[in-house]
Amino acid sequence: MNPKQTQEKEPNLPLERTIKALKDARYQLERYKNQSKEPIAIIGIGCRFPGGASTPEAFWQLLQNGVDTITEVPPDRWPLSKYYDPDPTTPGKIYTRYGAFVEQIREFDASFFGISPKEAIHLDPQHRLLLEVTWEALERSATNPQKLIGTQTGVFIGITSNDYSQNIFTQGPEQIDAYSGLGNGHSIASGRISYILGLKGPCVAVDTACSSSLISTHLACSSLRNQECNLALAGGVHLSISPEITINYCKAKILSVDGRCKTFDAAADGFVRGEGCGMIVLKRLSDALSDQDNILAVIRGSATNQDGNSSGLTVPNGSSQQALIRQALENGGVEPASVSYLEAHGTGTSLGDPIEVEAVGEVFGATHSQQKPLIIGSVKTNIGHLESAAGIAGLMKVVLQLQNRQIAPSLHFHQPNPYINWDKLPVQVSTNIQPWQVNNHSRIAGISSFGASGTNAHVIIEEAPSIVTTQNIIERPVHLLTLSAKTEKALEDLVNSYQSYLETHPELALADVCYTASTGRAHFNHRLGVMASDPTELIDKLLGWKTQSELVGVFSGQxxxxxPKIAFLFTGQGSQYINMGRQLYE
Structure with missing residues (x-):
């Protein structure tokens, strides 16, 4: 054979290895890009907001009805007669009588979380709210908290206030005990959640002032995309328990005299302080779809930046806000034209509102117009400025609007702020409840949260994907509802809750209710099992159990x-066959 021909037939191994390496590198790069931009599913939410909004359903009722939750400062916070003075120059006094407050912050079931009564005395109510709302958010995501032990679940909490510890320390050094530090440290607020639930993922407490909870959400999404955790709990909390910070704000003259956030209005004169707690349960969208979770909404992208050297430490920076929104859109692969609503930071200050609206106009000016405007609003007009929980409150408002396909009204907007160039900006303030119309496109919104520290956050959220169920559903003639609680009284309250919920939502599939109650809830010693063929029968039997009536198919006890040991007995002699017992299993 000709040596030249032999040389031509031999493979060029170095070249082939190089080509293969390049292909592998390109594949890994594309995989990394997709992973770094993967949408994050919101699969559960829980809240405590002013106006008695202790559930997402109650919060939505408040929003769609345009409820103003502002009240005078209640006596269990501080005595108004001691601190109020309408003259803002009076030392040590507060010139406003108002705020938005969470109810029953003294109520806490310490034993439920394994906390002793002595330890609970010095446990900051903010920590208590976080524990309660986190548990509720997990239950609403159909996640059994007991099954999270040892999992890579992350906790990301925005928290800034330390009013409770101030109250303890002002009572004298003799009031300080072994639990005072652990009960009030911000790092312990997140750490206690991980400790009680046995979580092994990242655990972070964030303080960037007003943007803390939305920064926490951004960090949680990044952690999920980086594979640091497989489930994430994100949110924030804020309570105003003592008057010192309010006095400080009054001296800075940043609070509204009449206690209203008049966002975008000519009468805007500052914000009103609010309280609240919100938690969301997050999972990578691919995992949520694979696990068949109930997806409430999807976080497409998020971003954070800093105002830097603006005209003052607490003065907003319009160019930073523009860059922030653009970066969040780019991170989520979302075109500005796709965004139809923006939940503004919107504190209702004469300086901040014009800067924010002008920045929004710059970002969306090329894709929106006065004929096709970007709708804007602010939840602060309903519940005040929740400070470290403000961002999560705005995010939850948007999630509820997406679910209900409606845009809630923004309150106290009567005369447009003259420092905002409304005639040339493609924005419109939502003043009435209205359908969220997108002409067959997906509903997408942005949420802004800007910190007094200069640290900003923006999140892009899209409505949940439409999921078509193709599985063959086995219709069972009878269903079993299993409920449990740590005490007999708690079980009675749980039965009342289920009875009320079933009566309010007759459209629910009984199989789904029973499945979630069995697999998505923790199991405690006080138990109840009810067999029923339809919701009406189930409601009747729950009522019968409460009245101590003897009923067939109702079992309770510990x-x-x-x-117990479980065994199957078969007769033998060749009577077995393939798929025997499968129907029982399914």
Missing amino acids: PNREV
Whole structure:
């Protein structure tokens, strides 16, 4: 054979290896790009907001009805007669009588979380709210908290206030005990959640002032995309328990005299302080779809930046806000034209509102117009400025609007702020409840949260994807509802809750209710099992159990300490066949 021909037939191994390496590198790069931009599913939410909004449903009722939750400062916060003075120059006094407050912050079931009464005395109510709302958010995501032990679940909490510790320390050094530090440290607020639930993922407490909870959400999304955790809990909390910070704000003259956030209005004269707690449960969208979770909304992208050297430490920077929104859109792969609503930071200050609206106009000016405007609003007009929980409150408002396909009204907008160039900006303030119309496009919104520290956050959220169920559903003639609680009284309250919920939502599939109650809830010692063929029968039997009536198919009690053994008995002699017992299993 000709040596030249032999040389031509031999493969060029170095070249082939190089080509293969380039292909592998390109694949890994594309995979990394997709991973770094993967949408994040919101699968559960829980809240405590002013106006008695202790559930997402109650919060939505408040929003769609345009409720103003502002009240005078209640006596369990501080005595108004001691601190109020309409003269803003009076030392040590407060010139406003108002705020938005969460109810029953003294109420806490410490034993439920394994906390002793002595430890609970010095446990900051903010920590208590976080524990309660986190548990509720997990239950609403159909995640059994007991099954999270040892999992890579992350916790990201925005928290800034330390009013409770101030109250303890002002009572004298003799009031300080072994629990005072652990009960009030911000790092412990997030750490206690991980400790009680046995979580092994990242655990972070964030303080960037007003943007803390939305920064926490941004960090949680990044952690999920980086594979640091497989489930994430994100949110924030804020309570105003003592008057010192309010006095400081009054001296800075940043609070509204009449206690209203008049966002975008000519009468805007500052914000009103609000309280609240909100938590969301997050999962990578691919995992949520694979696990068949109930997806409430999807976080497409998020971003954070800093105002830098603006005209003052607490003065907003319009160019930074523009860059922030653009970066969040780019990170989520979302075109500005796709965004139809923006939940503004909107504190209702004569300086901040014009800067924010002008920045929004610059970003969306090329894709929106006065004929096709970007709708804007601010939840602060309903519940005040929740400070470290402000961002999560705005995010939850948007999630509820997406679910209900409606845009809630922004309150106290009567005369447009003359420092905002409304005639040339493609924005419109939502003043009435209105359908969220997008002409067959997906509903997408942005949420802004700007910190007094200069640290900003923006999140892009899209409505949940439409999911078509193709599985063959087995219709069972009878369903079993299993409920449990740590005490008999708690079980009674749980039964009342289920009875009320079933009566309010007759459209729910009984199989779904029973499945979630069995697999998505923790199991405690006081137990109840109810067999029923339809919701009406179930409601009747729940009522019958409460009245102590003897009913067929209703069982209650406490489990034996011994683990029961289960066995199947077959006759043998060749009577077995393939798929025998499969129907029972399914």
